[in-house]
Amino acid sequence: MxxxxxxxxxxxxxxxxxxxxxxxxxxxxxxxxxxxxxxxxxxxxxxxxxxxxxxxxxxxxxxxxxxxxxxxxxxVAYVPQSEAVDWAFPVRVRDVVAMGRYGGLGGARRLKAADREAVGAALERVGLADLAGNQIGELSGGQRKRAFVARGIAQDARxxxxxxxxxxxxxxxxxxxxxxxxxxxxxxxxxxxxxxxxxxxxxxxxxxxxxxxxxxxxxxxxxxxxxxxxxxxxxxxxxxx
Ligand SMILES: Nc1ncnc2c1ncn2[C@@H]1O[C@H](COP(=O)(O)OP(=O)(O)OP(=O)(O)O)[C@@H](O)[C@H]1O
Ligand SMILES: [Mg+2]
CATH class of the missing domain: 3.40.50.300 (P-loop containing nucleotide triphosphate hydrolases)
Known part of the structure; x- marks a missing residue:
């Protein structure tokens, strides 16, 4: 396949x-x-x-x-090469990962309990649970990559x-x-x-x-x-x- x-x-x-x-x-x-x-x-x-x-x-x-x-x-989940991302964009790590649940930054959609659970589990899995409330721009390079991978995990990307x-x-x-x-x-x-x-x-x-x-x-x-x-x-x- x-x-x-x-x-x-x-x-x-x-x-x-x-x-x-x-x-x-x-x-x-x-x-x-x-x-x-x-x-x-x-x-x-x-x-x-x-x-x-x-x-x-x-x-x-x-x-x-x-x-x-x-x-x-x-x-599909995509983690772009760093240079392509605007790190000054004011968004928390948790919100980046949550995008995996609703496919964008729309913000209009409220997360259900299952979504919040998936976001929390993905953050745990990449070792960023403690930094969930930080702005994405405050993370180190390696932590940012992991945040994007967590977004893919929350999304259950194949x-x-x-x-x-x-x-x-x-x-x-x-x-x-x-x-x-x-x-x-x-x-x-x-x-x-x-x-x-x-x-x-x-x-x-x-x-x-x-x-x-x-x-x-x-x-x-x-x-x-x-x-x-x-x-x-x-x-x-x-x-x-
Ligand atoms: N938006 C663009 N406009 C014009 N040329 C581009 C654009 N993006 C890439 N190129 C050109 O296309 C070619 C391939 O670029 P690409 O970014 O895909 O290479 P890469 O293998 O990812 O390189 P790197 O290892 O530096 O990331 C290069 O010659 C580059 O200059
Ligand atoms: Mg490249």
Whole structure:
């Protein structure tokens, strides 16, 4: 059963070719690492998968559904790369997690007891229960990532897309997030995670994609991390002999 299927996905920003004929199939219940150098199209692929960016060509399904429908049904949680988020936005950690229950910041909807319970349980699970009343902007980088993961947990998302959750996060916080993602995977959820921390990939991922506008390789970790393949992905071919 596939969690993610992308076929022939091509994205341009003006003249810049960000994704070139990308084919990806990810089975359910896997942690898939998305690896590639700066500008290789990782964030663009996430945005395409959740429907934030409309590809010029190609088709995408999530759990065999159109991405927009999958999102409306709450199947998908997305943790954006930090730079894309306005941290000054005045909202408490609890409210961020509660968004997972009503799909937005609307505020109009009152939370029922079951919603509050789900929010509390998600905060506990990521270790942020004590900070529930803090403004999101007051949290450290690693804590913010965990708040967004908690939002996905509260939502009971089957698919979690995390764009560089370890950037600027210390080793201890990283270990907490890795453990959390693996336990979510063990429940049958699918995790797609981009990272520059190649050393951390074997402990986290079941498989990996090397992206450089195109999919250079999609396979097991050992193959993905082989020097030749990494060299091609990170543009070192021809640089090191
Ligand atoms: N909104 C945009 N407008 C114009 N060009 C963009 C836009 N977003 C991305 N690009 C370009 O598309 C290409 C892919 O960018 P993308 O952000 O997907 O890469 P990335 O792999 O996520 O990089 P990083 O590792 O730095 O996060 C880059 O050349 C980038 O400059
Ligand atoms: Mg990016």
């Amino acid at each position: 596939s969690a993610v299927t992308a076929t022939g996905v091509t994205v341009h920003y003006g003249d810049v070719l960000a994704l070139d004929d990308v084919d990806v199939t990810i089975e359910r219940g896997r942690i898939c690492g998305l690896l590639g150098m700066n500008g290789s199209g990782k964030s663009t692929l996430f945005k395409s998968l959740i429907g934030l960016v409309k590809p010029d060509r190609g088709t995408i399904t999530l759990h065999d559904k159109d991405p927009a429908l999958a999102r409306r049904e709450g199947l 698919l979690l897309f995390l764009d560089e959750p370890f950037a600027g996060v210390d080793k201890r916080s990283e270990a907490t997030i890795v453990e959390l993602l693996r336990s979510l995977r063990d429940e049958g959820r699918t995790v797609v995670v981009s990272t520059h921390d190649l050393a951390g990939v074997p402990a986290l991922c079941d498989e990996a994609i090397l992206l450089r506008q195109r999919v250079l390789l999609h396979g097991d970790i050992e193959t993905a991390l082989a020097p030749d393949n990494l060299g091609r992905a990170f543009g070192l071919d021809g640089v090191v002999a």
